[in-house]
Amino acid sequence: MFNTRAGEGLVLNWRGPLLSAVIFAAAFALLLLMAHQNQSNTSEIGSSLREDPYGTSLLFDSYRRAGYEVKRSQDEDSLSDQDTLRTTAFFIGGRPFSDWKMQAGELHIGERFRSRVEGFLARGGRVVLIAPTWKLKSESQGWELDRKWFETAQELQPTWISADPSAMPERSEDMYLGGDAPWLQTDAAWTTLYAKPAGSATSPVHVHMAMRRVANGELIAASQQSFLLNEAIKMHPNPRLLDFLAAGRPVIWVDETLHGLHQDEGVLWLVRRYRLQAALLLFWLTLLTLLWSMSGDLVRRPSRDPETQIVRHGEGPGVAARRLLQRSIATEQVLPECWEEYRRRSPQDAQAITLDPEWGPRLRAALAGSPLLGYRELGALIAERRASARGLSRPDRGVVTDSTISMKADPEEARIK
Numbered sequence: 001m002f003n004t005r006a007g008e009g010l011v012l013n014w015r016g017p018l019l020s021a022v023i024f025a026a027a028f029a030l031l032l033l034m035a036h037q038n039q040s041n042t043s044e045i046g047s048s049l050r051e052d053p054y055g056t057s058l059l060f061d062s063y064r065r066a067g068y069e070v071k072r073s074q075d076e077d078s079l080s081d082q083d084t085l086r087t088t089a090f091f092i093g094g095r096p097f098s099d100w101k102m103q104a105g106e107l108h109i110g111e112r113f114r115s116r117v118e119g120f121l122a123r124g125g126r127v128v129l130i131a132p133t134w135k136l137k138s139e140s141q142g143w144e145l146d147r148k149w150f151e152t153a154q155e156l157q158p159t160w161i162s163a164d165p166s167a168m169p170e171r172s173e174d175m176y177l178g179g180d181a182p183w184l185q186t187d188a189a190w191t192t193l194y195a196k197p198a199g200s201a202t203s204p205v206h207v208h209m210a211m212r213r214v215a216n217g218e219l220i221a222a223s224q225q226s227f228l229l230n231e232a233i234k235m236h237p238n239p240r241l242l243d244f245l246a247a248g249r250p251v252i253w254v255d256e257t258l259h260g261l262h263q264d265e266g267v268l269w270l271v272r273r274y275r276l277q278a279a280l281l282l283f284w285l286t287l288l289t290l291l292w293s294m295s296g297d298l299v300r301r302p303s304r305d306p307e308t309q310i311v312r313h314g315e316g317p318g319v320a321a322r323r324l325l326q327r328s329i330a331t332e333q334v335l336p337e338c339w340e341e342y343r344r345r346s347p348q349d350a351q352a353i354t355l356d357p358e359w360g361p362r363l364r365a366a367l368a369g370s371p372l373l374g375y376r377e378l379g380a381l382i383a384e385r386r387a388s389a390r391g392l393s394r395p396d397r398g399v400v401t402d403s404t405i406s407m408k409a410d411p412e413e414a415r416i417k
Contacts (some may be wrong), residue, residue: 023287023288024284024288027284047256047259047261048060048072048090048092048093048254048255048256048259049072049254049256050230051230052230053229053230053231054229054230054231055229055230056092056225056228056229056230057230058230058233058234059228059230059233059242060252060254062233062237062239062242063242063246063252066239066242066243067250068246068250068251068252069250069251069252070252070254071251071252071253071254072254072256073253073254073255073256073257074256074257074261075257076112076116076257078253079116079119079120079253079255080116080119080120082120082125082251082253083251084120084123084124084125084217085124085125085249086249086250086251087125087126087249087251087252087253088125088126088127088128088245088246088247088249088251088252088253089117089120089125089126089127089128089253089255090128090130090252090253090254090255091117091127091128091129091130091132091255091258092130092131092225092228092254092255092258093130093131093132093133093225093258093259094133094255094257094258094259094260095133095134095258109134110134110136113136113258114136114137114138117129117136117138117219118138118140118141118215120217121141121214121215121216121217121218121219122141122215122216122217123216123217124216124217125217126217126218126219126220126247126249127217127218127219127220128220128221128222128245129145129219129220129221129222130221130222130224130225130228131147131222131223131224131225132145132147132221138214141214141215142189143189143212143214143219144185144187145184145185145221146184146185147182147183147184147185147223148182148183148184148185149180149182156179156180156181157179158176158177158178158179158226159176159177159196160174160175160176160177161174161175161177161194161195161196161208162174162175162194163175163193163194163241164192164193164194164195167191167192167193167211168193168194168241168244169240169243169244171240172238172240172241172244173236173237173238173239173240173241174236175194175208175209175227175241176226176227176232176236177196177208177224177226177227178224178226181208181223181224181226182223182224183196183198183206183207183208183223184207184208184209184210184221184222184223186207186210189212189213190207190210190211190212191210191211191212192205192207192209192210193209193210193211193220194207194208194209194222195207195208196208207223208222208223208224209221209222209223218247220245227241331371332371334371334375335366335367335371335374335375335378336367338375338378339363339367339378342378342382349382349385349386349389352385353381353382353385359381359384359385362377362381363378363381365377366378366381
């Protein structure tokens, strides 16, 4: 933007923005390359967001279309950062191969995972465990979860089971069971959501989905994931069931670490893990501002005010000229600005140079010429005028002098000689 009114013009300095944009683009491209490389190093085999018929990507696509925010996590510790009152955490299958330890000769699997789930439930979170592949037992919170399979080989056919009307919303969809679906081992603290008659005296029903209160949160468990697979949801959508699982919480957090998908702990991981987005943005803004200021200023052109000081005390003409250039004054205006400043500081000497029959034409020629040659000619005229005023050269011709003219130059003006 340019404004050509005297004293109000702005001259855009394009070097600073261009340099800043180039550096920012290079750094941003490097971060994108790091993120792409990190993603390419992870395998999608077994992921909860697989798009083949045996994946569950349609489940979370349905949540996105319904307005939920879906977060895919490859960081075990990120669960502790979630807002428990607004988040439903999904754990679908998988096995924590690195989460085991030997204690007193016994093998303990999933201790770290159980601790994460306990902490999330204690803070009021909602957890949906789909087809857990190991036994979980929380002695501190008093809940236990395990799956049972038929002891003898039986040829079972896929089937659909109805929801318990006393626990599920009205008109809830049926649940699809695979041919070899296991069932949950539950106690009286669990509320049955989906169950199938077992035809056995010891176990009259097989529970395939149940829920219970745990500390301040809620835990839902399903024995298998057939009813959430892409093939099942595509053929038989179940919006009421999905809304029930989310319980109206707007954030869906999906764990991927149980499938072996872990994010490399690089720069991007540190930024997201410790929520440094604002600090990183502030760093970039500071850097861009510094680069801009180093390459030149975008400032208002000095107004023609007698009180305005452009040439500071103790600065030589070279420093003053550079300061004028840094103020983004157009090149052709540098010399007129210098003469205007001199005229304001020494009006009588300037008048004498202008009215002198020899100096006047030289002054007008200097102002009309190139900035460098004109600046030298202007300096020579000022030096001649001062020498004449001190009586070291010819007296002024045709110029009315004033006895009040100071014969002593200030220290700054003496540097221009």
